[in-house]
Amino acid sequence: xxxxxxxxxxxxxxxxxxxxxxxxxxxxxxxxxxxxxxxxxxxxxxxxxxxxxxxxxxxxxxxxxxxxxxxxxxxxxxxxxxxxxxxxxxxxxxxxxxxxxxxxxxxxxxxxxxxxxxxxxxxxxxxxxxxxxxxxxxxxxxxxxxxxxxxxxxxxxxxxxxxxxxxxxxxxxxxxxxxxxxxxxxxxxxxxxxxxxxxxxxxxxxxxxxxxxxxxxxxxxxxxxxxxxxxxxxxxxxxxxxxxxxxxxxxxxxxxxxxxxxxxxxxxxxxxxxxxxxxxxxxxxxxxxxxxxxxxxxxxxxxxxxxxxxxxxxxxxxxxxxxxxxxxxxxxxxxxxxxxxxxxxxxxxxxxxxxxxxxxxxxxxxxxxxxxxxxxxxxxxxxxxxxxxxxxxxxxxxxxxxxxxxxxxxxxxxxxxxxxxxxxxxxxxxxxxxxxxxxxxxxxxxxxxxxxxxxxxxxxxxxxxxxxxxxxxx
Amino acid sequence: xxxxxxxxxxxxxxxxxxxxxxxxxxxxxxxxxxxxxxxxxxxxxxxxxxxxxxxxxxxxxxxxxxxxxxxxxxxxxxxxxxxxxxxxxxxxxxxxxxxx
Numbered sequence: 001x002x003x004x005x006x007x008x009x010x011x012x013x014x015x016x017x018x019x020x021x022x023x024x025x026x027x028x029x030x031x032x033x034x035x036x037x038x039x040x041x042x043x044x045x046x047x048x049x050x051x052x053x054x055x056x057x058x059x060x061x062x063x064x065x066x067x068x069x070x071x072x073x074x075x076x077x078x079x080x081x082x083x084x085x086x087x088x089x090x091x092x093x094x095x096x097x098x099x100x101x102x103x104x105x106x107x108x109x110x111x112x113x114x115x116x117x118x119x120x121x122x123x124x125x126x127x128x129x130x131x132x133x134x135x136x137x138x139x140x141x142x143x144x145x146x147x148x149x150x151x152x153x154x155x156x157x158x159x160x161x162x163x164x165x166x167x168x169x170x171x172x173x174x175x176x177x178x179x180x181x182x183x184x185x186x187x188x189x190x191x192x193x194x195x196x197x198x199x200x201x202x203x204x205x206x207x208x209x210x211x212x213x214x215x216x217x218x219x220x221x222x223x224x225x226x227x228x229x230x231x232x233x234x235x236x237x238x239x240x241x242x243x244x245x246x247x248x249x250x251x252x253x254x255x256x257x258x259x260x261x262x263x264x265x266x267x268x269x270x271x272x273x274x275x276x277x278x279x280x281x282x283x284x285x286x287x288x289x290x291x292x293x294x295x296x297x298x299x300x301x302x303x304x305x306x307x308x309x310x311x312x313x314x315x316x317x318x319x320x321x322x323x324x325x326x327x328x329x330x331x332x333x334x335x336x337x338x339x340x341x342x343x344x345x346x347x348x349x350x351x352x353x354x355x356x357x358x359x360x361x362x363x364x365x366x367x368x369x370x371x372x373x374x375x376x377x378x379x380x381x382x383x384x385x386x387x388x389x390x391x392x393x394x395x396x397x398x399x400x401x402x403x404x405x406x407x408x409x410x411x412x413x414x415x416x417x418x419x420x421x422x423x424x425x426x427x428x429x430x431x432x433x434x435x436x437x438x439x440x441x442x443x444x445x446x447x448x449x450x451x452x453x454x455x456x457x458x459x460x461x462x463x464x465x466x467x468x469x470x471x472x473x474x
Numbered sequence: 475x476x477x478x479x480x481x482x483x484x485x486x487x488x489x490x491x492x493x494x495x496x497x498x499x500x501x502x503x504x505x506x507x508x509x510x511x512x513x514x515x516x517x518x519x520x521x522x523x524x525x526x527x528x529x530x531x532x533x534x535x536x537x538x539x540x541x542x543x544x545x546x547x548x549x550x551x552x553x554x555x556x557x558x559x560x561x562x563x564x565x566x567x568x569x570x571x572x573x574x
Contacts (some may be wrong), residue, residue, distance in 0.1 A: 095555055096555065098547050098548070098551045098552055098555065099547060191531045191532065192532065205529060205530045205531065231537075231539060234534075234537040235530075235534065237532075298516070299516060299517055299520075301513070302513055302514040302516055302517045303517060305510050305513070305514070306514060313491060320492070321557055322556070322557070322564050322566055323552075323555075323556050323564055324555045324556060324557075325555075325557070326557065327557030327558065329567065330567060331567065331568075332567055332568045332569065332571070333566045333567050333568065333569045334492070335567075336566065336567050337492050338492045338493065338494055339494070341491075341492050341493055342493055342494040345493070347499075350493055350495075350499075350503075351503060351506060351507065353491045353493065354484065354487050354488065354491060354493070354503055354507060355507050355510060357487045357490050357491045358479075358483065358487045358507065361487065361490065367518055368511070368514060368518070370527060371514075371517050371518055371520075371522060372514075372517065373527030373528055373529055374522040374525040374526070374527050374528075375517050375520075375522070376527070376528040377525050377526055377527060377528040378522075378525060380528060380531070412506050412509070412510070413506075413509045413510065413513065416510070427531075428531060429531025429532055430531075454532070
C-alpha cells in the first residue's frame, strides 16, 4: 500500500490519478469488508465523483491540495452531508446528516476523497468494537482478535490497506488503543486543536478527533490538514494550526524523556520490554531518559469512568425519538421516549447512561462526580510538574496485544482496565501518540505511547519518527 | 462484598434516564455498576477538600461572534429526518393527560 504522501505526490504530478487510487481502495474494500466488517457504508458514487473532479481540476493545472486523491475512511460518528451516519447505534439508523463536520470539509478542500464510514463501539463507548449494533470489526492482522476500539473500524481500514489514512475520535484512548492493536500510528491531539463541529458528542470535555496512519509522516500530514481554529466549535483553540510535517525529522537530540512507572506497570511482559526498548532507542538518539513516578495517574481510571458517563448521560438525552433517528411509539410522549431509548440503545450505552445519571443524581453528586473533578485537577497538576522536568513522557499504550473476541466483553470492568494508560492524557487535555514498537505474543504488534504538554504535537511526531526508524520501519 | 448500589437505586436511575430495564437487566446492572463504583473508592477515600474541581481541561470562556444574519439549515431538510412532522413542526404523541 502506498503512503498518503506518495499517493498525493503521484496524483499531483500525474503519474497516477485520483480515480485510479480510489479504484484500488474500493477493490480492497470489496475483497475484505465482508470478512472484517470495517465499513458500515461505502459511498462509491460520491467518492467517484469527487475523484473525477480532482483529476479534472488537475488537468486544468489547478493545485489539488496536500491530500490530492487520497482515499480516506471516516469513523461513523462524524457527519458528512447526506451520508448515513449511525454511531453504530440502532437509534440513529437511517439518519442522514443535513451538514458536514468542519474536518470533513477541510479534508475535501485538501483533496482527500472520503470513501465511507467505519464501524465503532456504539457512540464510541468501548475498547473492542464488540459494542457495535452492526456487529464487531475483526482485526485484519488476526481476524480472531478485536481491532481495539472505539475507533476499531478506522484502524482496521488502514491495517487492511483499504485506505492509507483514516479519522478516529479519542475520548479515553479510542484512537491510540486501536492503533496499538492494529500496528498503526494514532494520535490524540491537544484538546481544542481539531474542531469537533459535526462530531457526535460522547463526553464533551474529553472527546478529540485525530489521525490514523501507517507512518508518522502520514499521521502528521493528516493532522496538519484537519487542525486549526473553527468559529463553529466554542472549544476550538484560537491559535493558528502548528506546522507538523516540516518537523517530523527534527530528531530528539538533547531532549529529556520521562519513563513513567504508572504508564507501564502491570502490563504484559512483552509490552514492558517494548517500552524499555523504546526508551533505549530514544537514548541512542540523544535523549536523556529520566525514570519517573506519577502516582496520581493511578486515579485516572476511576475519575474517567464517572466523568465520561456523566457527560454522556447528558449528551445522549437528545435521543428521544423527536427530532431525528428512530422512534418507537408509546401512548404518550414520555412512554414514546422511554420505548425509543430502550429499543435504540445497546447494553453498554445503557450502562454508561445509568452510571452517569447516578453519579450526577441528588445525594451522590459530591461523592462521585464532584470527587472525580477534583482528581482531574490532581492529574493536570501532576502532568504539569512532570513537564517542568522533562520534554515528553513515555509509557505503554495498552496492557497487552489485541485480545480475542469475548475475552473481556462480559466483564465491563476488565474492558475498562484496558484504557488505564491512555485515560490520563484525556483528563488533562494533553496530546499523546501511539507508535508501533516491537512485537508480542503471536507476533502481534505492540504500541508504545509518547505523551506531551499542550500543543507539543510536532515534538511527539519527531519522537515517534525516531522510534519508527529504530523499529526498522523507516 | 456488599454493593454500594441497591437494586432500587438502579430502578430509580433507569426511570430518570428514561430506560425500561428487564428484571434480569436490573440484577446485572446492579452488580456491574456496583463494581465500577467500588473501583471509585480509591478516589472517595481521599481528602480533597482543598482541591478545586476541573470541569474542562483549559477552562471555558464565552465565545462571541458578530451579530450578523447568516444562512441556517433548511427547515424542510431537518424535518425530513424527523420520525414525524406536521405543518412545519416536529410531531409527538399526546403530552398532556385527560382532565381529571
